[in-house]
Amino acid sequence: MLKHWPPLNALRGFEAAARLGSFHKAAEALNLTQSAISQQIRSLESYLEQPLFHRNGRSVSLTDAGHDLLSTTQSMLQQLAVGIRRLDQYRKPNQLVVNTTPAFARHWLLPRLGDFRQRCPEVDLWLFTSFEVPDMASQTIDLAIRDDLSAQAECSFSVLHQDQLYPACQPSLPAAGRCTLHGEREMDWSHWQVEGGEDVGQQGKGLNFSDPGLLLDAACEGLGIALVSQLLAQRAVAEGRLQALSPQRVRGPAWACLVHRDSQDDPLARGFLEWLRGELG
Template structure:
């Protein structure tokens, strides 16, 4: 299709609405523009087509013979476009909601809570993709993602789920009956850290522990670090939201807190209107994070 040969789509919409309503004012209200804008569009269209399309009729307007034929064709064409858009929107509403999350967040925060979402929204199907890889929401066809960081991701809508407080934890078996109240009390024990967590090394060292003097084993993922910690193989540091359940049930002991400003887990979406499925999940996950 040679779009350059077509008049302005805005002008075509304005004329079709005016012809259908028999009124420039009614067309302006429908398209949320001014009466003058509709009149200007119609004049431009008549100039391009070198044909009169509308004429005054009482307190409104009526189509000329040429205008009547064009209005009918435009109405049919816009109806086909509207049908195609509606079909795609209905299809989108029935497809699973694709959510990208980190494996640790999925296993330790999302999955223990997701049952309440399924109960309240049984019609919304979820595809939960646990991966540490960065995703492009538009290119990779994800409806949203949950990632750890400072929330400063350009061109995306970011809403804070959990604040960035780190907890230093260990299994009761590793600590045995040792009295602990801070990092220095566990400096002689083995430590386990994730490769990416080494970026937060200054957080630990600012709290008084020099990691160069500590026996540290580095593992590739936080899932491995947490599993090793639960097995009593070392002390580790995690975002609070990932270990508070284990601390609460006694499988881990919190040694101390390490607050980190402006860091946390964020719910990330593309800007613009959200589907009803997106709105339902966003409302639920934000409520679950604040409860």
């Protein structure tokens, strides 16, 4: 990587002069004097230690090095412009940035967002999903709702819902030779056994999933039996895509919330949390 970069203004002046084929037209386009453009080009050529333009009176044309640099500069300036425009999303007046897991977003939150939009149309929600717990102190996140949270500095922490787990599969899946689907943490069958769960034909071999959302999807697709979250499986059960293999329930993960201190008095965050608590029951 270069230790020193040419000034951005010099690159903008070069790009305009190269694109328009004239120092004079470049000066008009950038609202500068022609002498300022000429100075920018000379400083850039001095930095690169080679000419970028052939000069013939008032007309200029690119050297081979200039043609090469033009494509690079235009690509860089375009990417920079897109990146700067994208920053507008961080200063929307009614934006609320919510972090959660992909599984919670897909199986629980997404089916209910229509209701939230009707109740709180003023909230410009940005749903940011991640497998890893965010660092609320260093990331631009108003609140996080996850099943793997613990207290963090500069945040309020509260448990919203204590989940339960049970074994389930697709209703039409034959009982004979059912594959066992394995998850991680509480969704592992060892947790079911430690909590005193009955034998439903689970085996040590089978298919393994690190994402509880994919585990639930696999069970709904008829790939086997799985230990699923009662919270996340609500919709699949209601739609007849999943059925319980036992009336027994065991302790699941605790769904908790972190609210950054800068958002604790924000009416948008309070409104979202009130709606969320009401939906979780």
